[in-house]
Structure formats: structure tokens, C-alpha cells
Amino acid sequence: MTGMIEKMKSWVSLLPPIGYTNILEIIILAVLVYEILLWIKNTRAWELLKGLLVIAAFITAAAILHLTTIMWLIERISTAAIIATVVIFQPELRKALEQLGSRNFIANLIPDDGIDDASVTTINEIIRATFEMAKKKTGALIVIQQNQPLKEIEETGIRINGIVSSALLINIFEKNTPLHDGAVTIVGDKVTAATCYLPLSDTDISKDFGTRHRAALGMSETSDAVTIVVSEETGRVSVAANGKLCRAQDAEALRSMLPTREQKEMDKNTRFRIFRNTRKEGKA
Secondary structure, three states: OHHHHHHHHHHHHHOOOOOHHHHHHHHHHHHHHHHHHHHHHOOOHHHHHHHHHHHHHHHHHHHHOOOHHHHHHHHHHHHHHHHHHHHHOHHHHHHHHHHHHHOOHHHHHOOOOOOOOOOHHHHHHHHHHHHHHHHOOOOEEEEEOOOOOOHHHHOOOEEEEEEOOHHHHHHHHOOOOOOOOOEEEEEOOEEEEEEEOOOOOOOOOOOOOOHHHHHHHHHHHHOOOEEEEEOOOOOOEEEEEOOEEEEOOOHHHHHHHOOOHHHHHHHHHHHHHHHHHHHHHHHO
């Protein structure tokens, strides 16, 4: 046993010394790798990556088996392959840069108490309006701000700055009215703008979904906003968030997808209590 411990000590002594900067670099690299893998998984790059892995496996097998002719061809086309990869991944790379430019990572790490969140009353008004429009098959796009501001989206539309109510939302999206085309943005308890243009997603989606759904999905891919879609063809209600599109079967399902100010405060208080109890246990 003593001999084993001595061997382990000798092995550890061969390792280079690890300082604070090394630990910091490891943490930064781990976060970067995690974000890149998460980005790849949530975009079409995941399918393309699997194709690249197959090609990499083929190249490795050719190298192991000493297939000289194939390796010679691979070396000659490697530069062109790199350029082709950049061209193929161009939409995903553009989307990643847009997200990097629009996100405030410090704000994500440190919660901002000044951010306006929708109250329970506002959420109830939104849900009521959504399903009233769904019954009449009135198409609608409702973007609800979360942590990231929607100023750029608001600037593409017409300023409203009205208190959220089901009547206001229904009137905005009524067919053949000046404001029905486009999306409305909701910040806190106010409808800030209407007829806003949203970025369209390049993701392959079902043919059952139309331009509104593609716009809602594009909004969820470039921001943390939650977007409600009412289909003009079927009256179905869907919610786009975090790059995903989900169907809301009824009011309760929709309510569970829409975070409120009160819910966030409860979650914050719960996390604070857990942190405080953990500190007390540590001191004890």
C-alpha cells in the first residue's frame, strides 16, 4: 500500500504546476466548448457535423491503412474543403455572430432587477386574447420580452405604448386593419409596438407551419423572447422559445410556457433561501 502511494506521488510530481491562471483558462475553455456544442445541437449544424465526422473517420481509416493515393487526393483538396465548410455553415455562423452581438453575457450572469416582466394580469389578458383569436382563426404574432431588450424589433414597427388588454390585442390583429400585419411587442405590462418585422428562421420546419411560425422561430433563435403564434389557417396556438416551437393545446398549457413577474420573484426568493440555508449549514 505504501509503495502504491509513493508511485502515485511520483506520478503527480511529473505533472506541471497548476496556478490560478491555468484554472481560469480551463474554466473559460470549458464554457466555450459547452456553448459551441449547444449551438451546434440547436441548429442544422448538428446534421452537418455528423457528416463531417463520417468524413473524418474515413480519412483516419485511410491514414491507418496507408492508402497513399486517397491521402494524396485529400491533401490536395483540403484547402478547398475548408472554404466549402465555411460556405456551407454560413447561415449558422451568421446566426451565432448575431446572437453573440445581441447577448449581454454579464447581464445574464448578474440578474437585473430593473427589467420589466409581465404580471399575472397581463399574462391572463394575453391568453384570453390568444384563444379568442384562435376561435376566429385570426392570425397573430405576440413577442414578449424577457432579459434581452427588443428595441431593434420595436423600431421596425409603429409605437403603441398601451396597457396590455385582450381587447387591444384583438383589435390590433383584426383583419383588414392598419396594424394587423406583423408582430406586436410586449414589454412588462405594455404593448410597445405593432406591425414589427421579425427575422425569419432558416431551420427546416413542417410544411404545416407558415411565415408567422418561421418568424416566431427566427425571433427565438436570435433573442430570449417568448413569441406566441396564432395560425390564420388552422387557429392553432404555438409558442416559440429557445429555438424551439411548441404547440399550446389550451390556456393552461400556454400559461405554463409564459413566465410572469411574480413567478420570477418566487424563483429568485427560493434560490436565495437555498443559498442562505447552505451558508448556515456550512458555518454550522
